[in-house]
Amino acid sequence: MGYTTFLLDLDHTLLDSDRSESLAFDYTMRSAGINDPDTYVDVYRKINLELWARVEQGELRPQEVRTLRFERLVEQKKIKADPLQMAEDFVEGLGSNGSLYPGARDVLDQLSETARLALVTNGLSEVQRARIKRLDIEQYFDSIIISAEIGAAKPGTKIFDIVFSELGSPPRNEVLMVGDSLSSDIRGGQKYGIATCWYNPKRRQLDIDLEPKYEISDLYELLKFVGL
Template sequence: MKYKVILFDADDTLFDYGMAESHALYHAFAHFGLPTGAEDYASSYKEINHSLWKDFEQGRITSAALRVERFNRLFAAHSLELKPDEFSEAYLRFLGEGTFLIQGAVELCGELAGCRLAIITNGIKDVQQSRIKGSPLSEVFEAIIISEETGYQKPETGIFDYAFERLGISDKSKVLIVGDSLTSDIQGGINYGIDTCWFNPLEKPGDPDVLPTYEIRSLEELLKIVR
């Protein structure tokens, strides 16, 4: 095979984060007596959350602060009398139950049995570990590398240094990172000097300043690249 090590992003690459997020929002709002809260405020939450995760990628906010601040802003915007810290705790608990997978993820990992597979994610440690360990992919990965425990986040090179040391990798030419985010996964791989594969099922427009080595629309397309 052309690549011996595949570094997968987790959310929206192998794991369906949208479904996990919807599950968590519904149950968290219901827990606090607002059964229509997810429907009423999901759009606003996603906008706020997306903005804060961009700040996290750029090092402008910590993971610990982000998880509460997104609800602080949401509740302030809609005059909701809920405590952001308590809501965040419940939300993360329900988010950890979200083991939903992208179509073809199980089959792909089975076909890649001859490669070393690892996860490299910017997610929250307890949540990501719970989701991965509770999924059909629980025994697939040699390592699960999470930004919160490394002290770095994609696209910083530090998280890749950590991954390479953890996996005992020396030859960058045999490593491929696969992910859905140009600014996180692809830019991170470019910064580190490894080949990149942009998983883009929704055919989002590209960025001329961030050029992946490959681009795929479905996970099964990755097999042709690796082989």
């Protein structure tokens, strides 16, 4: 306890990324002349997850995922559409759709009064920057690190080195990494030697060899770490 610095994930932690993705996917498919987007969404999600897992492994760069996911989709589902255009439309749709989870802004408001916050996200620059601007959340963070902008992603150590350096090297025992992803947020924080807090609103089972120091199902639980 007694954390002075919080590293926060964005997708599925503060932001309702499922909603953002489904609206963007719908827009992309309809723009490509496909009127039954729902038929394709499961295949798309599978492809996208596999590609981001490869980014976590360091095998792909985030920027490569942008187009590759639609090249794969078009190929697998034999769709007659231009994957490059789809990638453009999707990125635009992701940036302009999706809200913070209920309560997230209030938690950021209260937490930022007493602690330093950094946003540490694996994602595309143009998507995340558009969201941060539209949602007006930049003010809460002392540092915003987007994997595509620095060429390094969670769970690697380089992204943590960069955020620590931007924050003026706080003592590691005062820093808490908060996120929904075991493979990037929790593994990354654990490897870096900082405490981790797994945001697990759906109360999934812990199925890999990781030990998040804390587990929460509601963002308001973060306030207890700063005595609120």
